[in-house]
Amino acid sequence: MNYAFDYGWLFVYWPVLVKGIGITLELTLVGGVLGVALGIACAWARALGPGWLRPVVATYVELIRNTPFLIQLFFIFFGLPALGVRMGELEAANLAMVINLGAYGCEIIRAGIQATPNGQFEAGASLGMSRLQTFWHVVLIPALQRIWPALSSQIVIVMLGSAAVSQIAAEDLTFAANFIQSRTFRAFEAYFVATAIYLALAIALRQALRGLGWTLFPKRTAR
Amino acid sequence: MDEFTTWDILRNLLLAARWTVLLSLVSFIGGGLVGAALLFARIGEGRIGPAFVKTYVELFQGTPLLMQLFLAFFGLGLFGIDVPAWLAAGVALILWSAAFLTEIWRGCVESVARGQWEASSSLGMGYLQQMRHVILPQALRIAVPPTVGFSVQVVKGTALTSIIGFVELSKAGTIVTNATFEPFTVYGFVALIYFCLCWPLSKSSQILERKLNVAHRNH
Numbered sequence: 001m002n003y004a005f006d007y008g009w010l011f012v013y014w015p016v017l018v019k020g021i022g023i024t025l026e027l028t029l030v031g032g033v034l035g036v037a038l039g040i041a042c043a044w045a046r047a048l049g050p051g052w053l054r055p056v057v058a059t060y061v062e063l064i065r066n067t068p069f070l071i072q073l074f075f076i077f078f079g080l081p082a083l084g085v086r087m088g089e090l091e092a093a094n095l096a097m098v099i100n101l102g103a104y105g106c107e108i109i110r111a112g113i114q115a116t117p118n119g120q121f122e123a124g125a126s127l128g129m130s131r132l133q134t135f136w137h138v139v140l141i142p143a144l145q146r147i148w149p150a151l152s153s154q155i156v157i158v159m160l161g162s163a164a165v166s167q168i169a170a171e172d173l174t175f176a177a178n179f180i181q182s183r184t185f186r187a188f189e190a191y192f193v194a195t196a197i198y199l200a201l202a203i204a205l206r207q208a209l210r211g212l213g214w215t216l217f218p219k220r221t222a223r
Numbered sequence: 224m225d226e227f228t229t230w231d232i233l234r235n236l237l238l239a240a241r242w243t244v245l246l247s248l249v250s251f252i253g254g255g256l257v258g259a260a261l262l263f264a265r266i267g268e269g270r271i272g273p274a275f276v277k278t279y280v281e282l283f284q285g286t287p288l289l290m291q292l293f294l295a296f297f298g299l300g301l302f303g304i305d306v307p308a309w310l311a312a313g314v315a316l317i318l319w320s321a322a323f324l325t326e327i328w329r330g331c332v333e334s335v336a337r338g339q340w341e342a343s344s345s346l347g348m349g350y351l352q353q354m355r356h357v358i359l360p361q362a363l364r365i366a367v368p369p370t371v372g373f374s375v376q377v378v379k380g381t382a383l384t385s386i387i388g389f390v391e392l393s394k395a396g397t398i399v400t401n402a403t404f405e406p407f408t409v410y411g412f413v414a415l416i417y418f419c420l421c422w423p424l425s426k427s428s429q430i431l432e433r434k435l436n437v438a439h440r441n442h
Contacts, residue, residue, distance in 0.1 A: 003301045066375065066421035067414045068382035070393055075414060078406035163287035167386060174289060187297040195290040202285040 009184040010193070020176030021197060027090070027172060028159040028205070031097030035158065036151065038098055039105020040144075044135055046106060047113045057106065064103035070164045072096050077168040093165035093172075101158045108150045112143035145217040152209035156202050163198070173197060227403045233412055239395030240416050246391060247378045247420075249313055254320025254377070255370075261325040266332055267350070276325065283322030289383050291315045296387045312384035320377055327373060331366040332358060368432035375421045375428070382417070392416060 045057045064072065076099075077092040087095070116139050124134030144151070166174035177194035181187040261279065264272035283291065295318075296311035335358050343357040385394035396413035400406045 062422065062425070063414075063418065066379075066425055067417045068379040068393065070382045070385070071396070071410060071414050071417060074393075074396070074406070075410040078400065079410045080407070082405075082407035160285075160287040163289040164383065164386075174287070177290075177293075188294065188301055191290055191293040191297060195286045195294060198287055198290060199282065199285045 005189060006186055007189055007193070009180060009186055009189070013180045013184070016176045016179060017173070017193070017197065020171060020173035020194075021201070023090070023170065023175075024159070024162060024172040024201070027093055027097060027162050027165065027170070028155070030094050031101055031158055031162070032155045034094075034098040035101025036105055036155075038102030039109050039151075040140065042102060042106035043109035043113055047110050048131060048135055061103045061106050064100055065107070069096065069100055069161050070167065072100060073164060073168055089165070089168045089170040092168060093162070093170040096165070097158055097162060100161070101154065104154050104158075105151060108147050108154060109143065111150075112145075112147035113139060115146055116143055141217065145213075148209075148213045148217065152206065152213065155209060156205050159205055160198060160202060227399075227405075229408065232399055232403060232405070232409055235399055236392060236395055236409070236412050236416060239390060240392045240420070242389070242391040243378065243381050243393075243417075244420070246309070246312060246316065246381045246384065246389070247374070250316035250320050250381065251374050251377045253313070253317035254324055257317060257321035258324030258328065261321055262328050262332070265325060265329055280322045280326050283319050284326070288315070288319055288380055289386060291319055292383055292387050308384065308387050308389040311387055312381070312389045316377065316380060316384070319380065320373075323373055323376065324370065327369045328362070328366055331362040331369070334365055335361045364435050367435055368428050371424060371431060372428035375424045378420050378424070379417065 042057045042061065045053045046061070049057070073092065073096040076096050077087075077089065080086075113135075120138055121131075121134055124138045125131075129137065162172060163174040165172055166178060169175065173194055177190045181190040184190065261276045265276040267273070292311060292315045295315035296306055296308070299306040299311060299314070339357055339361070340353060343353045348356065381391055382393040385391060385397065388394070390398070392413055396409050400409045403409060
């Protein structure tokens, strides 16, 4: 192999990378928060919601979990305008990430809800709480605490999966790498640097979520 | 300009879906073989093996599959080989699947109770004998549902190979869209075909989990 690696372009193109990192983080933050919120709503609907809502949510979850993120993205960005729903690439990227995380989050959170001992629902009812109140005040937080590690991993997976949004020209980190390689012809180096940044982001995000877990769920002794 | 009927669209997509299926099979089987080798290094004695596999898994699970595909595509090219898209796609997906499968299987092996190792070593069995007669028969039973479940991830993962130019279902979707200007119909069909490939796998994984999960039934 006589190939001379050249990372000199970093001095010129680092602002492009920084901008890409910013957009990837922004997408992850919005997608993560809204996706978890959607996941909680769907988990409630599937585990405790009205009878007619359960099959609807189940269908949504199965559809999303059994199709590739890339196709969901293309369907939203290229397909929906046929129905008159038009949006920019960042909105489409965010929407796809929210819908995707919502479906996976639903299944994860539902597992947490179903692990709640029945006595907690009965205790809530005996205090005169409605089923929704019991869910919100009694069941939800311990349920989230139980599945927080799994949910964190899923958020990291969504962050890594967001690399695909470069395909609808959302200017994330992968888009930045594509841009740089098209200017410098240093394809391997550009993707190598981007990959290293993704790895650092994944490790940092995992730590941040672990920290968030400690803040959200301070040690509870009762179990 | 030719008119495209719905059947034309569907027929072309189904023809391309063969490549999705083939690439999924190659990646899953190849990934399984590499993953099994990594598993033995991971749970074996010694220092270097487990540390290497740990790093390997961390690298492949901590970076986007798309980046791995790009690096395989351009990285193999550095050796002066003219890299066809299918080769890069196959290599990247095999290595990626191996990382996930080895981690899944490690969990299964470790879920076999510690006492089983001790009991078999007290019978004078060596490492390979323990694996062959005691640990693996139990671990395999636990491993089947999550392994089948992971195959869904492999099928979905192949969609990304369209980006490095491998013509499978997703790429065919883009090509057909560019010819017909009917993205809603085309991507709808593409999604439907992926669903038909993945859903039976997901479902059988769930059913297998219920059937095989004898140990945890009385939770």
